[in-house]
Amino acid sequence: MGTTKFKGKWIPWLFLLPTLAILLVFLYLPVVQTFRLSFYRVAFLGLKTKWAGWDNYINLAQDSGYHHTVWVTIVIAAAVVVLGLGTSLAIAMLANQKVRGASIYRILLIWPFALSPPVAGIIFLFMFSPGFGAVNYLTELVIGTELNWLGNPRLAVALIIMASVWKNLGYNIVFYLAALQNVNTEVLEAASIDGANYWQRFWRITFALLSPMTFFLLITNITYSFFDIFGMVDILTKGGPLDATNVMIYNLYRDAFEYYKTGLASAQSVILFLLVVILTIIQFRTSGRQVHYGG
Amino acid sequence: MSLSISRKTRREILTHIALIFVVLVVLAPVLFALAKSTQTRAEVYRFPPMLGPGSAGLLNYKIVWHQFDLGLYMRNTLIVAGIVMLFKTIFSMTAGLGLVYYDFPFKEFIFYFILFTLMMPTEIMIVALFNLVSDLGWGDSYAALTVPFLASATGVFLFRQHFSSIPSDLADAARVDGAGPMRFLWSVLIPMSWNTIAALALIQFIYMWNMYIWPLVIIRENDRQLIQVGLRALTNQQDTTNWGWVMAAAILAMIPPMLIFILLHEQFTKGFALGKDK
Numbered sequence: 001m002g003t004t005k006f007k008g009k010w011i012p013w014l015f016l017l018p019t020l021a022i023l024l025v026f027l028y029l030p031v032v033q034t035f036r037l038s039f040y041r042v043a044f045l046g047l048k049t050k051w052a053g054w055d056n057y058i059n060l061a062q063d064s065g066y067h068h069t070v071w072v073t074i075v076i077a078a079a080v081v082v083l084g085l086g087t088s089l090a091i092a093m094l095a096n097q098k099v100r101g102a103s104i105y106r107i108l109l110i111w112p113f114a115l116s117p118p119v120a121g122i123i124f125l126f127m128f129s130p131g132f133g134a135v136n137y138l139t140e141l142v143i144g145t146e147l148n149w150l151g152n153p154r155l156a157v158a159l160i161i162m163a164s165v166w167k168n169l170g171y172n173i174v175f176y177l178a179a180l181q182n183v184n185t186e187v188l189e190a191a192s193i194d195g196a197n198y199w200q201r202f203w204r205i206t207f208a209l210l211s212p213m214t215f216f217l218l219i220t221n222i223t224y225s226f227f228d229i230f231g232m233v234d235i236l237t238k239g240g241p242l243d244a245t246n247v248m249i250y251n252l253y254r255d256a257f258e259y260y261k262t263g264l265a266s267a268q269s270v271i272l273f274l275l276v277v278i279l280t281i282i283q284f285r286t287s288g289r290q291v292h293y294g295g
Numbered sequence: 296m297s298l299s300i301s302r303k304t305r306r307e308i309l310t311h312i313a314l315i316f317v318v319l320v321v322l323a324p325v326l327f328a329l330a331k332s333t334q335t336r337a338e339v340y341r342f343p344p345m346l347g348p349g350s351a352g353l354l355n356y357k358i359v360w361h362q363f364d365l366g367l368y369m370r371n372t373l374i375v376a377g378i379v380m381l382f383k384t385i386f387s388m389t390a391g392l393g394l395v396y397y398d399f400p401f402k403e404f405i406f407y408f409i410l411f412t413l414m415m416p417t418e419i420m421i422v423a424l425f426n427l428v429s430d431l432g433w434g435d436s437y438a439a440l441t442v443p444f445l446a447s448a449t450g451v452f453l454f455r456q457h458f459s460s461i462p463s464d465l466a467d468a469a470r471v472d473g474a475g476p477m478r479f480l481w482s483v484l485i486p487m488s489w490n491t492i493a494a495l496a497l498i499q500f501i502y503m504w505n506m507y508i509w510p511l512v513i514i515r516e517n518d519r520q521l522i523q524v525g526l527r528a529l530t531n532q533q534d535t536t537n538w539g540w541v542m543a544a545a546i547l548a549m550i551p552p553m554l555i556f557i558l559l560h561e562q563f564t565k566g567f568a569l570g571k572d573k
Contacts, residue, residue, distance in 0.1 A: 004414045005398050006466075006476050015393035015476075016405065018386040022446035023408070027415045028425065033423035091317055097310045107557060108318045114552035116505035118523045122530055122545050123324045126331070126538050134327060134344045169321060176563055227418040231507040231523065235530060249418060249508075257420045257512050265422050272419050 031273070037266035049263075056267035065243065065269075066251070073248045076161055077225040084165045084221055085214060088172030093206075095173070096180045106177065113170030117231030118198045120167040125150075125236050128159055154242030156237050160245050163232050168224055172217055179213035180206075212286070226272065247273060325549070332356070332542040339539045355543035359529070365544055368525035373551070375440045375521065376503035377445070380496050382445045384448065389493065390446075391454030392480055396466060412448045418508055425512055435516045444503070450495050453566065457491045458484065494566025497559040504552045522548050 041052040060066045095106050112120075128135050136146045147227040149155045183206055191201050207214075230249045233239060239246035239254065246254075248268065256265035319326075327346070331339055334349025337484040359365045393399075394406065417424060424443065461484070469479040485492075510521040526548055529541050 003438045006396050006470070006479075008476075009399070011476060012393040012399045015389040018382075019390040019409065019446040019451055020405070022386075022443070023412050023448075026427070026443035027412045027420070030307035030420035030427060031415055032425035033426065034420050037423060046487070089323075094310070094313055094317060097314075099310050099314070101309055105314045106316060109321060110560065111553060111556065112321065113560075114501055114556035115549065116507070116523055116552070118505075118507055118526055119545050119548055121412075122326075122526060122541060125530065126542065127324060127327060132340050132342065132344070134346075137342065137344050164323065166321070174560070174564070199389065223416070227416055230418065231505075233510075234507075235527065253421070253508065253512075256425075262422055262426075269419050269422060273414070276416065276419065277414050 007168055034266050034269045034273070037263055038270050040263045040266075042260070042262035052263060056263050059264065060267055060271070068243060069246050069248055069251045072157070072244070072246060073226065076157065076229065076245075076247060077162070077222050079161045080164045080225040080229075081218060081221045083161065084168050084172055084218055087165065088169055088217075089176055089210070089214075091169070092176035092180055093171045096177060110170045110174050110177070112167055113174055115167050115170065117164075117167060117228050118235050120163050121232040121235030124159065124163040124166075124232075150237060151241055153241055156241055156244050158231070160232055160236060163236065164225060167232070168221065171224075172221070175213060175217055176210070179210050183209050187260070214282070215286055219279055222277065224280060226275070323486065325546075328542045328545055331539060332546050334539050336537050336539060339537075349539070351539060355537075355539045356547065358401050359540050359544040359547065363529060363544065364520075364525060365522075365547055367518070368520055369520040369547070369551070371437075371519060372504055372522040375437060376500050378437070379444050379503050380499045383447065383450050383499055384442075384492055384495055386446050387450030387522070388454050388492075390451045392476060392484065394451070394455050395458040396476065396479075409448050409451050417443070421508060421512065424509075428513060431540070433521055437513055438517065439513045440506075440510060440519075448499070453491050453495055454488070457488055457566075461487060467471075473569045475535065488560045492564040493559045493562035497555060497563045500555050501552045 016083070018214065038056055039052060039054070040049045041055065042049050091109060095109055099105075127133050129217050130136065130146065130148055130150065133149075135149070139145065139147050147155055149159050188205055189203055191205055196204070226247075227249055229247060230253065233245055233247055233250045234253075237245045249272070252265050252268040255261045255268065314466055330346055330348055333351050333353075334345060334355075335351045338345050338349040338351070390409075394402070428434065428439045428443070431438075435443075465483055466479065469483055474482070505523060506521060507523045510524045511527070514520050514524070526541075526544055529544055530536060
């Protein structure tokens with residue numbers, strides 16, 4: 001770039017020093033340590049460490065409980081992505097209509113952006129509680145019976161998905177609304193004159209033009225359902241019932257901080273890390289470029 | 296002609312109805328929590344459920360604020376979020392200045408060094424970070440809750456991108472005037488960066504306010520605990536839980552990030568250059 005440069009050999013390093021030091025010590029160093037720890041077995045509350053080679057990884061590969069954990073994570077992530085993005089796009093398109101008070105509607109729709117997973121979890125826990133929860137009153141009226149949302153494995157998974165989709169609506173709608181404002185309305189009008197109906201215009205033009213944003217949101221929503229879901233699971237189900245909602249990040253937390261299996265937990269960290277690396281590389285190859293280097 | 300106008304109006308009315316419906320559905324859980332937060336214990340458990348405001352008024356709020364340390368947790372979280380917002384903004388800004396306005400060896404390496412950290416969320420490395428911070432003797436301290444979060448690739452790249460878009464005549468003029476980099480930062484860059492600063496402040500505040508797994512594992516002492524983990528304690532005694540209190544606490548915990556979001560969301564959209572195609 002043709003930007004004028006200031007002169008100075010040490011000054012730029014001085015400007016970068018705080019950032020570089022913190023990233024090195026609190027991000028790079030823990031990554032290296034995580035890889036190292038994943039080859040050890042730690043016993044007696046972390047007092048004794050023993051070289052274990054690939055044992056931790058082999059244990060995970062052979063543990064049907066861990067297979068289940070990976071499967072649940074994928075199911076929940078897929079549902080959160082599909083339901084979350086579909087709902088958010090529909091709402092964003094509705095909120096993008098030019099009506100009076102549009103900006104007020106927008107704020108009333110995007111506020112869940114600021115919501116935390118634990119708070120969302122607490123409100124859903126209360127609404128779906130057996131006995132006195134409001135949702136049970138509704139199901140009793142409609143289908144004549146109570147549903148045990150926290151005790152039935154499938155319903156518990158559904159509950160986690162609903163709470164996660166709701167909490168992430170604000171984030172998705174903010175980004176979709178911004179992308180929709182860049183869709184050229186003249187193209188849509190021209191297509192309309194040429195006889196394209198509403199669905200054709202939506203799929204061939206709007207959806208196609210939004211696809212970079214959809215892709216960006218796809219990646220961020222997968223990351224969200226891998227990590228941020230922790231607060232929701234911890235408040236709503238604690239991984240239960242019968243490990244039905246025991247997602248990878250929750251399993252890792254329990255192995256590390258409840259059972260003190262540091263080595264095993266670190267191996268799980270490495271697996272999650274590799275998943276994130278793959279996702280990030282895909283993102284950079286496509287829409288990431290636009291998000292991070294644009295302008 | 297009159298037919299087309301009435302069709303347009305009808306369409307607009309339908310849009311309003313649809314929007315109001317969606318807004319209510321999205322708001323429903325919070326409206327429900329709000330109603331329950333004003334009810335007494337008996338009213339909360341009434342069947343069929345009572346959906347309007349109750350007779351407890353602000354009593355539940357007073358109880359959780361004082362007896363359940365909500366005030367303390369919120370104060371702690373405000374301090375921690377404030378420290379992170381301030382220093383992360385400063386560090387990200389100076390790093391952006393260094394990357395855009397200087398040439399130095401290994402610049403590309405440094406760029407990728409920062410970029411790669413986007414792949415390292417704290418949650419993944421939590422075991423190793425826990426060991427590291429404990430070894431430093433920072434357990435139960437504000438240092439554990441702030442220092443690891445004072446730098447981020449997002450912050451650096453936001454400022455780098457913004458500074459790159461500022462016309463270079465300004466830097467030329469500053470050089471001709473004999474202004475050093477700090478003067479330039481203070482009197483040229485900062486006044487032109489308010490959208491970026493606001494965008495970063497917003498995401499930082501929400502990130503820190505909503506932080507959960509890290510304080511959960513690193514903070515043992517109640518006096519230092521943050522708000523989200525504080526809320527967890529309230530729900531832990533399932534059978535005896537007074538849900539009126541819990542809902543009051545949840546509403547209180549929601550207020551600060553909501554306020555910041557409503558104040559800054561437009562700057563956020565601009566700061567992230569989301570409308571950049573225009």
